[in-house]
Amino acid sequence: KAGVTQTPRYLIKTRGQQVTLSCSPISGHRSVSWYQQTPGQGLQFLFEYFSETQRNKGNFPGRFSGRQFSNSRSEMNVSTLELGDSALYLCASTTRLAGAAYNEQFFGPGTRLTVL
Amino acid sequence: GQQLNQSPQSMFIQEGEDVSMNCTSSSIFNTWLWYKQEPGEGPVLLIALYKAGELTSNGRLTAQFGITRKDSFLNISASIPSDVGIYFCAALNYGGSQGNLIFGKGTKLSVKP
Numbered sequence: 334k335a336g337v338t339q340t341p342r343y344l345i346k347t348r349g350q351q352v353t354l355s356c357s358p359i360s361g362h363r364s365v366s367w368y369q370q371t372p373g374q375g376l377q378f379l380f381e382y383f384s385e386t387q388r389n390k391g392n393f394p395g396r397f398s399g400r401q402f403s404n405s406r407s408e409m410n411v412s413t414l415e416l417g418d419s420a421l422y423l424c425a426s427t428t429r430l431a432g433a434a435y436n437e438q439f440f441g442p443g444t445r446l447t448v449l
Numbered sequence: 450g451q452q453l454n455q456s457p458q459s460m461f462i463q464e465g466e467d468v469s470m471n472c473t474s475s476s477i478f479n480t481w482l483w484y485k486q487e488p489g490e491g492p493v494l495l496i497a498l499y500k501a502g503e504l505t506s507n508g509r510l511t512a513q514f515g516i517t518r519k520d521s522f523l524n525i526s527a528s529i530p531s532d533v534g535i536y537f538c539a540a541l542n543y544g545g546s547q548g549n550l551i552f553g554k555g556t557k558l559s560v561k562p
Contacts, residue, residue, distance in 0.1 A: 337491070366550075376492075376537065376552035389549050423491050435480050435499070435541070438550070440491025 335359065337426050337441035345447045351412040354444045358405050358426030364388075365407040366438065367399060370421040379422075382407050383429055411446075419448045451476045455538050455553030463561050468525040470556040472538030481514050481521040482539040482550070492537055496523070528560050 338357045346352050358365050367379040378391040382401035399409040405426075411418055425438035455472045462468060472481070480499055484492035496507050498514035498521060505512055511524045521538055538553040 368550075368552075375554040376539075376550075378549050378551070381549065391549070425491070435482070435497055437494050437497070440493070442489060442491050 337424060337439050339422075339424055339441040339444050341444060342442065343445045343447075345449060346414050347449050348414055348416060350414050351410065352414060352446060353408055353410045354422055354424075354446070356407045356409075356424035356426075356441060358407070358424075359439055362426035362428055362439070363405050364427045364429035364436075365401060365405065366425045366427075367407070367409050368423045368425065369393070370423055370443070371419075376423070379409065414448045416448050419446060421445050451540075451551050453538055453540060453551055453553040455556060457556055458554070459557040459559070461559045461561065462528055464528060464530060466528055468528055468532070468558060469522065470536060470538075471520060471522045472540075472553045473520040474540065475519065477518040477542075478540035479518070479542050480540060481512070482541075483510075483512050483521070483523045484537045484539060484552075485534045486537065486555075487534045495536075525558075528558075530560050530562050533558055533560050 340355045364383040366381040368376050370376045380399050381389045385401045396412045401407045421443040423440050423443045425440045427436040427438045453472050453474050482497050483495045486492040496505050496512040501518045502516045503514040509526045513522045535555040535557050537555045539550045541550050
């Protein structure tokens with residue numbers, strides 16, 4: 334079955350602009366998580382959505398927001414972009430079965446955001 | 450906050466050599482994971498560990514969940530060129546959000562044929 338898809342794959346924006354990234358999970362997966370990956374900080378958790386509700390949020394400013402639609406597709410938005418927001422943004426989907434020690438997260442290829 | 454200290458940061462080895470990398474923390478975790486990321490791709494899960502002391506293999510890869518629950522190790526035997534990539538450890542606590550993985554900074558592996 335098809336993997337996690339993210340669009341666009343590459344994006345260039347300027348400071349102060351806003352950006353919206355999209356993630357389509359694997360069919361049947363209802364949980365989507367977003368991560369920011371930079372050379373300095375590594376992979377950092379942004380937020381998780383399950384059944385259209387944000388379930389958990391990482392330590393990022395309010396400029397970072399997200400949502401999930403009824404078909405489990407998710408978007409994340411970054412407003413008032415800063416140079417430091419340049420990063421690879423990864424989304425991951427999982428089934429999120431209750432009681433499981435760990436439901437494997439499947440990552441998409443990411444969106445490379447460059448802020449000039 | 451919780452942090453994972455992963456070492457080494459990078460490794461340059463000859464094809465056929467064995468590789469070891471580890472991840473430590475001052476916090477206790479219930480689950481340890483090892484991922485590999487290749488250029489232009491997202492991380493892919495290699496091994497998941499759920500119990501202290503657990504030793505799990507996946508082909509030439511072997512990982513262990515430390516007995517103190519504060520560390521984990523990954524070994525790759527007889528490395529080959531396709532092992533090139535960045536290896537990440539990750540951890541979480543059962544009962545927490547499945548999405549809230551904490552990642553190490555990664556070990557970049559280069560293999561010389």
